[in-house]
Amino acid sequence: MGELEQLRQEAELLKKQIEEARKGVADTTLAELTSGIEVVGRVQMKTRRTLRGHLAKIYALHWSTDSRLMVSASQDGKLIVWDTYTTNKVNAIPLRSSWVMTCAYAPSGNFVACGGLDNMCSIYNLKTRDGNVKVSRELTAHSGYLSCCRFLNDNEIITSSGDTTCAVWDIETGTQKTVFMGHTGDCMSLAVSPDLNLFISGACDWSAKLWDLRDGNCRQTFIGHESDINAICFFPSGNAICTGSDDATCKLYDLRSDQELTSYSQESIICGITSISMSRSGRMILAGYDDFNCNIWDTLKAERIGECSSEPGHSDLIMEPLSILLFQVWTDCSLPPLLLSGVLAGHDNRVSCIGVNEDGMAAATGSWDSFLKIWN
Amino acid sequence: MSNNMAKIAEERKAVEQLKLEVNIDRMKVSKAAADLLAFCEAHAKEDPMVTSVPSSENPFREKKLFCAIL
Numbered sequence: 109m110g111e112l113e114q115l116r117q118e119a120e121l122l123k124k125q126i127e128e129a130r131k132g133v134a135d136t137t138l139a140e141l142t143s144g145i146e147v148v149g150r151v152q153m154k155t156r157r158t159l160r161g162h163l164a165k166i167y168a169l170h171w172s173t174d175s176r177l178m179v180s181a182s183q184d185g186k187l188i189v190w191d192t193y194t195t196n197k198v199n200a201i202p203l204r205s206s207w208v209m210t211c212a213y214a215p216s217g218n219f220v221a222c223g224g225l226d227n228m229c230s231i232y233n234l235k236t237r238d239g240n241v242k243v244s245r246e247l248t249a250h251s252g253y254l255s256c257c258r259f260l261n262d263n264e265i266i267t268s269s270g271d272t273t274c275a276v277w278d279i280e281t282g283t284q285k286t287v288f289m290g291h292t293g294d295c296m297s298l299a300v301s302p303d304l305n306l307f308i309s310g311a312c313d314w315s316a317k318l319w320d321l322r323d324g325n326c327r328q329t330f331i332g333h334e335s336d337i338n339a340i341c342f343f344p345s346g347n348a349i350c351t352g353s354d355d356a357t358c359k360l361y362d363l364r365s366d367q368e369l370t371s372y373s374q375e376s377i378i379c380g381i382t383s384i385s386m387s388r389s390g391r392m393i394l395a396g397y398d399d400f401n402c403n404i405w406d407t408l409k410a411e412r413i414g415e416c417s418s419e420p421g422h423s424d425l426i427m428e429p430l431s432i433l434l435f436q437v438w439t440d441c442s443l444p445p446l447l448l449s450g451v452l453a454g455h456d457n458r459v460s461c462i463g464v465n466e467d468g469m470a471a472a473t474g475s476w477d478s479f480l481k482i483w484n
Numbered sequence: 485m486s487n488n489m490a491k492i493a494e495e496r497k498a499v500e501q502l503k504l505e506v507n508i509d510r511m512k513v514s515k516a517a518a519d520l521l522a523f524c525e526a527h528a529k530e531d532p533m534v535t536s537v538p539s540s541e542n543p544f545r546e547k548k549l550f551c552a553i554l
Contacts, residue, residue: 138517
């Protein structure tokens with residue numbers, strides 16, 4: 109038997125052992141444990157603010173830790189920092205590359221970062237002495253697109269890439285301090301643990317991995333999804349993670365029992381999840397889907413309890429589809445049939461990204477139609 | 485030839501990683517899941533999406549504008 113075949117068999121055996129070990133501690137299910145509690149009440153979220161200013165699809169958004177400012181990235185080639193209370197634009201930052209896929213706000217509020225098909229992570233200083241926002245670093249080393257980035261502090265940022273690796277960078281020196289290898293498909297998303305010692309990544313190899321920031325090792329790998337994992341976030345205690353996949357399900361994995369606790373799906377939902385966020389207590393999961401809907405799930409009961417969709421009769425929403433219509437015709441002369449029916453019938457919010465702020469007071473959604481909305 | 489060697493090296497790394505993962509401590513689901521429940525319950529009051537806040541405490545409440553005709 110060749111060495112390769114031997115190794116493959118060894119790998120299969122180890123995977124079976126892991127499965128056995130997981131079953132060995134599965135003395136109950138989340139469904140059984142929660143059978144005695146009520147589903148949390150049906151959620152009716154209203155649009156509180158509409159942020160207008162981008163000229164093309166919103167690809168990413170990230171709240172500042174002050175729960176008030178927020179940065180958004182659009183393929184119009186701009187990062188906009190918004191004051192969500194007043195809807196004022198605090199900064200409008202022109203990007204060197206318009207193919208942006210992700211953006212991040214530093215916990216201190218001093219920096220924002222973005223990146224995308226340019227394979228770089230660009231860091232912008234918001235607090236320069238002369239008041240002009242400037243690129244302070246361009247982090248280059250990834251050989252694939254930048255899918256996600258998150259600051260640990262003003263000098264360290266984690267990136268995930270289409271080159272299948274994640275990395276922690278020293279921003280001052282512009283170098284990768286640690287490279288996290290192990291995924292066998294594009295890394296699509298990452299999230300940092302509340303205690304900042306760990307991070308998780310979701311990838312096109314259908315797995316999520318838990319990484320130790322101190323020693324660079326992969327601690328655990330979570331399987332079960334049947335397609336690419338596009339979105340990932342931590343449960344607020346740091347002991348569980350939530351993933352969203354192209355297989356049309358979200359899953360909750362517990363870190364300490366090392367396994368999937370439950371899946372969030374419905375037969376009527378057949379499209380992939382593109383973004384995911386949790387409410388402050390972890391009791392709700394807000395997930396953005398490929399059909400641009402946003403579903404809200406009761407984390408513990410695994411039931412759908414609501415959606416972010418606009419209430420009918422809202423006058424400014426009747427206007428919006430018309431302005432989109434004109435813009436679309438002008439820019440690319442293609443008019444998706446959905447859009448036409450949108451003008452006549454619906455007031456749907458087409459969600460491309462979602463995020464709940466730190467104090468849990470609001471959810472922000474970024475839309476295909478270039479607007480951002482704040483909900484609660 | 486070198487392609488095969490690359491595959492072997494990759495597979496070796498995968499096996500080493502699996503060995504690390506096999507040996508971790510695993511908590512019983514009953515305890516782990518109970519902790520998640522307890523966390524949700526303990527923080528329900530601080531979660532504005534679970535426990536609705538009065539309008540006066542909602543920084544995003546509708547701004548009511550009053551126009552006076554002079």
